[in-house]
Amino acid sequence: xxxxxxxxxxxxxxxxxxxxxxxxxxxxxxxxxxxxxxxxxxxxxxxxxxxxxxxxxxxxxxxxxxxxxxxxxxxxxxxxxxxxxxxxxxxxxxxxxxxxxxxxxxxxxxxxxxxxxxxxxxxxxxxxxxxxxxxxxxxxxxxxxxxxxxxxxxxxxxxxxxxxxxxxxxxxxxxxxxxxxxxxxxxxxxxxxxxxxxxxxxxxxxxxxxxxxxxxxxxxxxxxxxxxxxxxxxxxxxxxxxxxxxxxxxxxxxxxxxxxxxxxxxxxxxxxxxxxxxxxxxxxxxxxxxxxxxxxxxxxxxxxxxxxxxxxxxxxxxxxxxxxxxxxxxxxxxxxxxxxx
Ligand code: SAH
Ligand code: SF4
Numbered sequence: 001x002x003x004x005x006x007x008x009x010x011x012x013x014x015x016x017x018x019x020x021x022x023x024x025x026x027x028x029x030x031x032x033x034x035x036x037x038x039x040x041x042x043x044x045x046x047x048x049x050x051x052x053x054x055x056x057x058x059x060x061x062x063x064x065x066x067x068x069x070x071x072x073x074x075x076x077x078x079x080x081x082x083x084x085x086x087x088x089x090x091x092x093x094x095x096x097x098x099x100x101x102x103x104x105x106x107x108x109x110x111x112x113x114x115x116x117x118x119x120x121x122x123x124x125x126x127x128x129x130x131x132x133x134x135x136x137x138x139x140x141x142x143x144x145x146x147x148x149x150x151x152x153x154x155x156x157x158x159x160x161x162x163x164x165x166x167x168x169x170x171x172x173x174x175x176x177x178x179x180x181x182x183x184x185x186x187x188x189x190x191x192x193x194x195x196x197x198x199x200x201x202x203x204x205x206x207x208x209x210x211x212x213x214x215x216x217x218x219x220x221x222x223x224x225x226x227x228x229x230x231x232x233x234x235x236x237x238x239x240x241x242x243x244x245x246x247x248x249x250x251x252x253x254x255x256x257x258x259x260x261x262x263x264x265x266x267x268x269x270x271x272x273x274x275x276x277x278x279x280x281x282x283x284x285x286x287x288x289x290x291x292x293x294x295x296x297x298x299x300x301x302x303x304x305x306x307x308x309x310x311x312x313x314x315x316x317x318x319x320x321x322x323x324x325x326x327x328x329x330x331x332x333x334x335x336x337x338x339x340x341x
Contacts (some may be wrong), residue, residue: 003062006035006043007142008135010180011161021056031300035063036180039145068141078326080336083143084134085311089129091160092336093140095148096325097144105154108140109336110170111161116193118214118227119260121334122292132161134172139179154187158212160336163190164198174209185209191256196233197279203248212254212285213238217264218272226263239280246281253282256322258334259305260289261298266303272307274315290324 004017004339028050034040043058069090070082079095091109095202098105114121115128140159150301155177157163163170170190177183185208192199202211210269215235217223223230242253255277259265277284286309298306305321312319324332 004060005063005065006031006061007064007139009035010176012176017056017061018039019053019062020189021053021132022267023053028055031181036142037182039142039149041146042115042301050283062306064139064142066136066143068143071076071147072159072329072331074188074331076324076325076328078331079144079148080326080329080331081140081147083140085139086133089137090133091140092331093144093159094153094336097322101117103153104144104148104150105156106141106144106152107156107158108137109159110137110157110163111205115165116162116227118216118229118297120216120226120260120289120297120336121293121313122330123334125292125294126337128238131166131169134169134176137169137173138176138181141177141183148208151322152181152183154213155183155189155190158333162193162195164192164195164202165308169199171205189254193227193229194233194238194241195229196237196241199238199332200244202240203245206249208251210231210251212256214256214258215273215276216256216258216320218269218276222264222269226258226260227236235276241330242280242282251281253280255280255282256286256287258287259300261300261304263297265300265304265308267307267311270311274312274317277312278315284312285320285322287322287333290327290334292334 011028011032014031015025018028028235032048038044042063043054059174065086067084068081069084072080077097081093082090083093084090089112094107096105111124111128111131117124142151155233173190178185189212191212218228220235222231288305289297309319326332
């Protein structure tokens, strides 16, 4: 018989699991705290349970079914994990810390591979393999906490995969993380390439999470050359969905804009972006392109980045430039492949 994975159970489920062992709900709470709040690495770590009870529990349960297949640490402190699930498939999860901030941000994956296949992204090159289950998503956060002994404070769904094409499992994971790992919705961001019907569906849930939209182009013609998804869900329709999201949730959207040298980084592009966004409640996050071998794209120069930022700021938007993290270990945005090579 396969052992039960404790890392996927809520308090009631742990209770149900241990009742046949004659254990009280107080024991269930202890186990729950070890798994989610104290990041125990094994059942034997649960030292306030008797040795004989731990032995019984070990026979029917395990603390996790995933393993760290590889771990790389960047010069800037970013850690990239390659996590292997029970069926042998792997995804990458990145832990980012920023000097002088107490935040620990986990960048989690939602799918193995991705079917959207954007030109600039390493994940897309692999094609789509499968969706992650909600517990496989949660396991990524738990893996980081177990390995570092630290508490993750912020979560961004910006690893591999298109979260809105696995929305049910992503929402289940968010709900679980919110209640059991005590990370508030306000500290969770979901990034999408623009799956319009799912943006509307998410709006109707009226959550407190932040929606981030990968725009990456000033107009439909350029967007089509970078993102095939523009053929299915055009910028015109996207705009209506973004406004709907603003109206229903009252929340500001984060617009992600990848700056690629000579493709979408010039002042005329910035003006077009400003015009497109003028009636959308949003902040803009500029992402200087991180090199991915086979694409041929280049990072823009600093001067063009600053001009682009200025134009958007003058249009009244709050603009930030995304700090590059972990590029020396291919952990920066768009560089995740989910493979050992
Ligand atoms: N699939 C979702 C979330 C994962 S990607 C999405 O596309 O939004 C997270 C962000 O990294 C997206 O904005 C994505 O477009 C961006 N990205 C992809 N490749 C990149 C690269 N080579 N350099 C910088 N950012 C990249
Ligand atoms: Fe998929 Fe996002 Fe990469 Fe596009 S950028 S291929 S949607 S992971």
